[in-house]
Amino acid sequence: MSTSSAWKWRPIDADKIAHFSYGNYAIAVLNTPIRIPPPVLTRLWNGASIRSTIDGGTDRWLEFVKTEAIDASPKFPDIVSGDFDSIQQSTLALCKENGSEVVPTPDQDFTDFEKGLRALTARCNLRLDSIVVIAELGGRIDQTISCLNTLRIGVELPGSPRIYLLSRSCMTWWLSRGSHEITIPRYLKERQEWCAILPFEPKADNSVTTTGLKWDLDGGTIKFGGLISSSNTYDKDDKSNLVKLRTDAELIWSMGLVWE
Known part of the structure; x- marks a missing residue:
């Protein structure tokens, strides 16, 4: 099999378990349960160039920080986006007070996930190699299929970053x-x-x-x-x-x- 012009994928560190190699990356948290081990997710969050939570994913993230007592630095995301139908308004206000940029994305022709990725890359001044999306696949089949469908959007974003769905069980x-x-x-x-x-x-x-x-x-x-x-x-x-x-x-x- 000729692979002279093959796409090279090496998102997982070859030697260190639960370490990743995403290059210059952003992280986004969707509105699903967070089950990734706290030390791993803390390391991913702290190492990202830009951090985003999407709608109710903001509540999920801040509750995770509080419950697991993790040392997230910064604690609050750089960007909070969504149509804001699932985030608590008190959470939205708290993020604003702590410097998060709040980006309303009301267009119902697209999912919050897709709109969140576009909002994130539009506000990032650096070229991103990857976007790591924290999302547990399962539960509602329509939402799972929707997440998989959105993976292709990377080719349409500035710099064509690689988009990885990361959950407790797998990377996709x-x-x-x-x-x-x-x-x-x-x-x-x-x-x-x-x-x-x-x-x-x-x-x-x-x-x-x-x-x-x-x-x-x-x-x-x-x-x-x-x-x-x-x-x-x-x-x-x-x-x-x-x-x-x-x-x-x-x-x-x-x-x-x-x-x-």
């Missing part, structure tokens, strides 16, 4: 058509953590080829109503620590995580 991102190399930490391979390749666009016939997986794909089609590569894992005998993937359809990649 969008793959464009073309070739990709995903670096897999050895500890995930040894523990045979799960990974998945899921369809994104409604393309009836596509070709997906991989190496580095326990159950590789050899030009097969990934689509709803057909094959979906769920509950896959990694080839423990492969020494490259790479999953190489070539696709002529847009896909979703998701991978299980461990925290200790």
Whole structure:
């Protein structure tokens, strides 16, 4: 498989468990439960170039800071955005008092998630390599699908930052058509953590080829109503620590995580 022009993905530190390599990144918190271990999320929050909470995610974040007694610096987000139908008004006022920029995004043709990403990048003076979105996938299937759909918006934002959904169980991102190399930490391979390749666009016939997986794909089609590569894992005998993937359809990649 030729990967001379492959997209390179290495968002997880190869050696340190629960450490990430997002480059220059922003962080955004959605209105879902926060279940990432407090020390990890504190490190991610403090290391971000710009911090955003989206609507009721603001209440979630400030409650997390209070309940877990974490050392968040700064405690308040740089940006609070949304149509403000789920945030407590007292929380919104408190954020204003503590220097957060409040950005109303009332347009109902788009989700708060998408509008929040646009508001964030419009106000960031630095080029972002990545945006890390804290969101627990599950519960309402419509909201889960909506979150996955929004992953593609990165190609439309200034600098085309990579957007990662980060939850307690997994990290998920969008793959464009073309070739990709995903670096897999050895500890995930040894523990045979799960990974998945899921369809994104409604393309009836596509070709997906991989190496580095326990159950590789050899030009097969990934689509709803057909094959979906769920509950896959990694080839423990492969020494490259790479999953190489070539696709002529847009896909979703998701991978299980461990925290200790």
